[in-house]
Amino acid sequence: MADLHLGGWREDTLREIGIKSFEKAIDISIEEKVDFILISGDLFDSSNPTIDVMASAARKLYQLKEKNIEVYVIEGSHDFSPTGRTILKVFQEAGLLKKVTSVDDVDGKLRLRGIKDSKTDISIYGVSGIRGSLEKATYDVLDRANLEESEGNKIFMFHSAIQEFKPSSLAHMEAIPISYLPKGFLYYAGGHIHDNGEFELDGYKNVVFPGALFPNNIDELLIFRGGGFYIVSYENDKITKKYVSIKIYPVIILEIPIDGMTSFSIEEKIKEITLNKDFTDSIVITKFKGKLEGNISSINFKKINEYLEKKGARLVKRDTRELILKEYKEVKNISFTKEKLEEDIISRHKDQIAIKGCATDTIPFVKNFMELLSREKKEGEKKDDYYTNILRDSLEYLRKLKLLGGLDEDNLS
Numbered sequence: 001m002a003d004l005h006l007g008g009w010r011e012d013t014l015r016e017i018g019i020k021s022f023e024k025a026i027d028i029s030i031e032e033k034v035d036f037i038l039i040s041g042d043l044f045d046s047s048n049p050t051i052d053v054m055a056s057a058a059r060k061l062y063q064l065k066e067k068n069i070e071v072y073v074i075e076g077s078h079d080f081s082p083t084g085r086t087i088l089k090v091f092q093e094a095g096l097l098k099k100v101t102s103v104d105d106v107d108g109k110l111r112l113r114g115i116k117d118s119k120t121d122i123s124i125y126g127v128s129g130i131r132g133s134l135e136k137a138t139y140d141v142l143d144r145a146n147l148e149e150s151e152g153n154k155i156f157m158f159h160s161a162i163q164e165f166k167p168s169s170l171a172h173m174e175a176i177p178i179s180y181l182p183k184g185f186l187y188y189a190g191g192h193i194h195d196n197g198e199f200e201l202d203g204y205k206n207v208v209f210p211g212a213l214f215p216n217n218i219d220e221l222l223i224f225r226g227g228g229f230y231i232v233s234y235e236n237d238k239i240t241k242k243y244v245s246i247k248i249y250p251v252i253i254l255e256i257p258i259d260g261m262t263s264f265s266i267e268e269k270i271k272e273i274t275l276n277k278d279f280t281d282s283i284v285i286t287k288f289k290g291k292l293e294g295n296i297s298s299i300n301f302k303k304i305n306e307y308l309e310k311k312g313a314r315l316v317k318r319d320t321r322e323l324i325l326k327e328y329k330e331v332k333n334i335s336f337t338k339e340k341l342e343e344d345i346i347s348r349h350k351d352q353i354a355i356k357g358c359a360t361d362t363i364p365f366v367k368n369f370m371e372l373l374s375r376e377k378k379e380g381e382k383k384d385d386y387y388t389n390i391l392r393d394s395l396e397y398l399r400k401l402k403l404l405g406g407l408d409e410d411n412l413s
Contacts, residue, residue, distance in 0.1 A: 122186070191209070198241060284316045295325075
């Protein structure tokens with residue numbers, strides 16, 4: 001497994017799901033009676049996670065220790081520290097895991113020591129990942145010949161994107177060429193790429209990325225909706241790989257088209273499309289799409305979230321990146337009076353204002369309506385009366401312009 005990023009989410013619910021995913025993966029590994037576990041970087045989201053996160057991880061790792069299941073790790077770009085002062089070192093001293101990245105400097109070359117697993121006689125070596133792909137410096141001086149010449153069955157652990165296997169969606173990501181890795185190993189346990197995949201190239205068989213054990217951001221929730229790890233068997237000189245999916249709670253994506261809708265109609269649309277849906281113990285992502293008339297703050301996200309939570313959602317997250325906001329052109333102040341400035345602004349933007357069925361021109365309508373809404377409170381006028389009178393006058397004005405249909409005096413009051 002790789003890229004667990006324990007403690008990485010800000011939201012308590014998602015942080016807890018990340019930990020539960022780890023716990024479930026360990027439970028499955030114990031049930032399957034695995035010989036050992038490989039964690040190819042980013043067990044934690046930082047080199048110094050919170051006490052609660054460390055305690056949860058230590059509890060599960062101790063269960064493995066009790067079952068005599070070794071855990072071999074390398075540091076990833078998140079839990080790596082150039083000083084070596086990481087929680088992984090503490091866990092290693094406590095006997096909860098073993099780092100396989102120790103090296104000796106031999107004639108200017110780095111020679112990996114590795115660790116031979118006592119149950120299987122498989123030797124395990126690894127190179128840690130560093131932010132910005134700075135691990136390239138390690139590979140530049142790595143004694144690959146020594147690794148390739150060493151006898152027995154060998155596994156190589158790494159935490160880097162591989163140029164030849166990098167998905168097009170990660171074109172921007174720094175990567176190393178496959179030739180940086182030593183050839184001829186039984187298995188290559190990769191990390192850093194959060195999508196799972198199995199690859200092969202001349203001299204390199206069984207290059208495997210398990211992907212993240214649980215998504216680490218909203219994009220990964222949208223794409224993967226969950227994570228997993230591999231259980232790998234080696235029998236009769238043959239490698240067999242089985243991907244194990246981990247999904248603690250279902251991820252439900254609600255696509256909400258909002259073209260031409262008001263805040264109220266958006267809420268009604270959500271009720272309509274969720275009428276017969278079950279959200280019990282689910283993570284719901286509301287994905288808003290389309291052109292929004294007005295400011296994004298006009299959408300009552302809190303009310304929408306509360307509605308979905310009442311329908312059973314454990315957590316609601318929103319994605320507004322596909323919203324198209326109405327753009328207004330820059331207005332330069334070329335007027336000297338307040339009235340003239342207002343008229344200039346209205347005139348410049350009148351083509352962006354559509355009032356269907358209005359019995360007057362746009363400019364007079366907007367100016368009159370602005371005047372009604374900006375009336376100051378009269379001396380001695382109560383606050384409630386002030387708001388009621390503004391509302392009454394505004395509705396009366398709209399009625400005169402035939403914008404409120406057949407509203408009579410009783411309805412108006």
